[in-house]
Amino acid sequence: MNSTHPLARQVRGPVLAPADDGYAAETAAFQAGLEQRPDLVVGALDADDVRAAVRHAAARGMPVRVQATGHGVPAASEGGLLINTRRMDGVRVDPAARTVRVQAGARWEQVIAAAAPHGLAPLNGSAPHSGVVGYTLGGGLGLLARQFGYAADHVRALDLVTADGEPRHVTAREEPELFWALRGGRSGFGAVTGLEVGLVPVPRLYGGTLAFDGALLADVLRAYRDWTAGGLPDELTSSVMAIVYPDIPALPEPLRGRHVVQVRVAYTGDAAEGERLVEPLRTVGPRITEKLGDMPYTESPTIHADPTDPHPYTGTNMLLSDLDLAAVTEFAEQGGPGAEFFSVVQLQQLGGALARPPRDGNAVGHRDARYSLSVLSVAAQPEEAAARAFHGRLEEPLKPWAVGRFLNFLFGAVDPGRLREAYEPETWRRLEELREAYDPSGLFRTEAATGS
Structure with missing residues (x-):
């Protein structure tokens, strides 16, 4: 059953506490050996649900994690609030622009199927059942990588909710610093609700x-x-x-x-x-x-x-x-x-x-x-x-x-030392400064903040 938690009145998706039916299924991840035990999990249906969940957590000092498919959950966790975005799985291809717009829970297999009728392909990895957003925010090293580069190189725009509970549309012209950081910097900046990324002409x-x-x-x-x-x-x-x-x-x-x-x-x-x-x-x-x-x-x-x-x-x-x-x-x-x-x-x-x-x-x-x-x-x-x-x-x-x-x-x-090794020292310094600027209270400073 759905939790009687007050947050349930502010979101359309399920809101579950550990004692509620469905909690285990809502927190389960593809990476099955690492258990998520949040105090509260929100099964978001749209960006408004994500915004309400982030505002609720921020008001109470609860750390926030985000999960779609759970292929990339970095560590087991206790407490806080988990936003499960798997129901947000919309995919829309623009064949003329050679782009695809996805919601936070979309999987690569959906994009492959939607792009193929137009003679296009995404820069997905080897596991098509993994999530588009987490993979891309981490860089994205795919089947066509040597020809087209990282998936992150082809991102055109992102929508996310930052720690202040406000939605932001991020592009190279709007929020350029955040645009730089999200493409490869992965976590600690907010909850991504949508992503626009380029497709390539590979039928x-x-x-x-x-x-x-x-x-x-x-x-x-x-x-x-x-x-x-x-x-x-x-x-x-x-x-x-x-x-x-x-x-x-x-x-x-x-x-x-x-x-x-x-x-x-x-x-x-x-x-x-x-x-x-x-x-x-x-x-x-x-x-x-x-x-x-x-x-x-x-x-x-x-x-x-x-x-x-x-x-x-x-x-x-x-x-x-x-x-x-x-x-x-x-x-x-x-x-x-x-x-x-x-x-x-x-x-x-x-x-x-x-x-x-x-x-x-x-x-x-x-x-x-x-x-x-x-x-x-x-x-x-x-x-x-x-x-x-x-x-x-x-x-x-x-x-x-x-x-x-x-x-x-x-x-x-x-x-943290191993995470730092994914970046050159100057890149890491810049990422940390931007995390501090966009999330000064550390709401999203958890390793699982943008799991795929």
Whole structure:
């Protein structure tokens, strides 16, 4: 039942306290291992609900967190007020302007479907069921990243409610400082209720995966280093994933229970040229599976085939200035068979458009990084500290090449020092000054302020 809390008379959506029916479902997140226990949760239906919730919290000194799908909830939390925006899922494409306008709870899969009839695509990531807003505010490193850059680079406008309870329309001309900060700065400025972002003219691509046995891990990584150092076109974005697949019927038989190394490719040029570009990787050795070909952009989520069911996980990443083969191979091997936690290791080439900031700039950091190396481990809340310590040991040999971190790939309990590593010192200083200016009481100073 809906709470009898006084705030329920000011909003259209549900207002729930811990004892109310539906509270657990309203606070649940895709990142299932981290429990949210707010004193109050508001299931917002529109921007007015968000505004009422923020004003209520501000009047009582309650910290505010915002959640849509909960893919990026950084830490378990107690107390305060949680605004769940998942019901605010409107999507409107303007094909002439090549933009899409989304509400705070919209998912990328909705945008992909709405843009496709117009021959357009968004700059989404590998998981189309994740939220548009949280992903984009954190930077957004997607399937077409080397050709078009970060999703944050393409934001045209944002609507949010700041700590004073007032709605703001933010563009490069209106509120330029806030516009700079929100695109890559992620949290601590307010509750975003809407976002306008550019689309790109990509109706199809050549892509898919080549999967090798884990015994070839070092060979695949060597080939990937040489391949990506050889002047690949910006139209090709790729990554390597290493995983020990569980032995379950839901997986294709060739992958079950095996240590597998997959190269994932997305290329917007023609299929014949894509075949030519990928050919050097085939010389590594026999493939367990190979699924490469021309596809409509609507099928691009099959390239990564990210899991769609909520599960507990924590993870981190490093941005690297160069690819030291021995150190990266050791990192991947330690996350493979016999690892302390079931883990997924991913290495991704950066560069191209990612290295070129938009004309008006934004807060996305470390554009000079050449690679991103990530590890994600399945770990529920009691195991999270041990998983983080495991990740720290994996990272140690790579520190000489580390230039920072990427915000979207920091999961779990993230200490302030690690968050700072996502930015250059001057960018961090500027972000902190703007947070103080727009939220002097620290209403939104929680790590989960803009979870996806």
